[in-house]
Amino acid sequence: MVDGPARQEQVDELNGRLKDQPYKLALVPVGDLVLLEKNARYMTQDTFGQLVSNIKRDGGLSSVPLCMKEGGKYRVLSGNHRVQAAKVAGLTEVLVMYTDRPLNRQEQIAIQLSHNALVGQDDMAILKELYEELESADLKQYAGLDDRALKSLESLDLAGLVPERLEFRTVQFLFLPTEADRLRACLKRASEALGANEVVAVRLDDFDRAVSDLAKAQMSYNVQNSALGMMLVLDVFERHQTDLAEGWGVSESNKQRSRVPLASVFGGDTVPVDVARTLKRAVDKMVARKEVEPEEAWRCLEQWATKYLEGE
Numbered sequence: 001m002v003d004g005p006a007r008q009e010q011v012d013e014l015n016g017r018l019k020d021q022p023y024k025l026a027l028v029p030v031g032d033l034v035l036l037e038k039n040a041r042y043m044t045q046d047t048f049g050q051l052v053s054n055i056k057r058d059g060g061l062s063s064v065p066l067c068m069k070e071g072g073k074y075r076v077l078s079g080n081h082r083v084q085a086a087k088v089a090g091l092t093e094v095l096v097m098y099t100d101r102p103l104n105r106q107e108q109i110a111i112q113l114s115h116n117a118l119v120g121q122d123d124m125a126i127l128k129e130l131y132e133e134l135e136s137a138d139l140k141q142y143a144g145l146d147d148r149a150l151k152s153l154e155s156l157d158l159a160g161l162v163p164e165r166l167e168f169r170t171v172q173f174l175f176l177p178t179e180a181d182r183l184r185a186c187l188k189r190a191s192e193a194l195g196a197n198e199v200v201a202v203r204l205d206d207f208d209r210a211v212s213d214l215a216k217a218q219m220s221y222n223v224q225n226s227a228l229g230m231m232l233v234l235d236v237f238e239r240h241q242t243d244l245a246e247g248w249g250v251s252e253s254n255k256q257r258s259r260v261p262l263a264s265v266f267g268g269d270t271v272p273v274d275v276a277r278t279l280k281r282a283v284d285k286m287v288a289r290k291e292v293e294p295e296e297a298w299r300c301l302e303q304w305a306t307k308y309l310e311g312e
Contacts, residue, residue: 035080
């Protein structure tokens with residue numbers, strides 16, 4: 001087995017070959033690694049525990065931290081949790097990649113944030129295929145997928161996807177909590193009216209259409225924020241909810257939907273409070289007379305409409 005000094009000589013020799021590269025390698029005692037005072041990246045206790053277990057199993061880090069060399073110390077810019085886990089796992093030294101170029105505070109923060117943010121995203125279809133290749137329970141645990149990722153894999157249906165990779169674009173909007181609640185409510189009403197209960201892929205033409213319509217809303221109201229533009233689109237939608245009736249059909253021959261939102265009939269799901277009081281008294285009276293069942297109070301509307309139409 002190669003001892004510490006010999007290993008360092010090997011690393012120094014490699015650094016000599018990499019002299020034109022901006023970074024070098026070093027075997028550093030864990031006590032010479034200085035962790036960040038502030039780290040925006042956090043890790044749950046369970047995830048950290050799994051990282052420690054993986055390091056113990058491997059006997060070392062499988063990816064190297066990035067450091068800045070300051071005298072005889074190494075400031076960890078990326079990989080703080082890996083270094084902490086290495087200490088807990090009992091490692092006495094770790095291999096790091098470092099720069100000895102002086103970095104000011106601003107540059108250090110920029111590197112830290114970029115390594116936290118520029119991490120890419122998983123293709124869930126490929127992730128599922130790779131995960132299902134793992135036969136050992138230990139290796140599945142080693143993979144470190146969290147509960148949310150595993151739940152996504154379980155619900156992912158690949159049957160409708162063709163073998164060729166689909167071209168897609170990702171759209172992201174940031175909403176305040178109240179705006180997000182309103183968006184979810186509107187989408188729920190629309191899906192109920194149209195009977196949509198599945199998530200499906202749409203054509204890029206439909207994506208372009210959505211972006212174009214959003215741009216029209218922003219241009220019309222002279223706003224730049226896309227999330228605010230989406231709120232304007234919702235305003236237009238809510239003023240035209242009766243158009244949703246096209247989803248379930250107004251003719252009696254269309255019976256494919258069991259329930260639809262009242263907003264698709266009335267254009268909204270609220271009424272003035274004085275009207276609500278009148279409706280409540282009428283409904284309570286019909287329920288008391290057993291003209292409708294309490295759990296089917298909505299049949300009051302059916303009876304009132306039927307009696308009105310009888311006078312045509």
